[in-house]
Amino acid sequence: MWLNHFEDQTVGEALLDRIVHRSHVFNLEGESMRKKRGKEVGKFLILVQVRRHFNS
Known part of the structure; x- marks a missing residue:
C-alpha cells in the first residue's frame, strides 16, 4: 500500500526502512482512547440537542 505512493519502489522501500529502522513496537491492550473520547x-452532543429541543 505505501509503495503505491512512490514512483520508484526501491526509493519507497529505502524511505520506509529509514523510518522504521530504530522504531519500537508497543502492544497496547484495552479500548482505544479515541473510541472512549x-x-x-x-453523549454530550445528544444531551445538548435534547436540551435545545426542550428549551425552544
Missing part, C-alpha cells in the same frame, strides 16, 4: 463527545 468519541463516546463521551457523542
Whole structure:
C-alpha cells in the first residue's frame, strides 16, 4: 500500500526502512482512547440537542 505512493519502489522501500529502522513496537491492550473520547463527545452532543429541543 505505501509503495503505491512512490514512483520508484526501491526509493519507497529505502524511505520506509529509514523510518522504521530504530522504531519500537508497543502492544497496547484495552479500548482505544479515541473510541472512549468519541463516546463521551457523542453523549454530550445528544444531551445538548435534547436540551435545545426542550428549551425552544
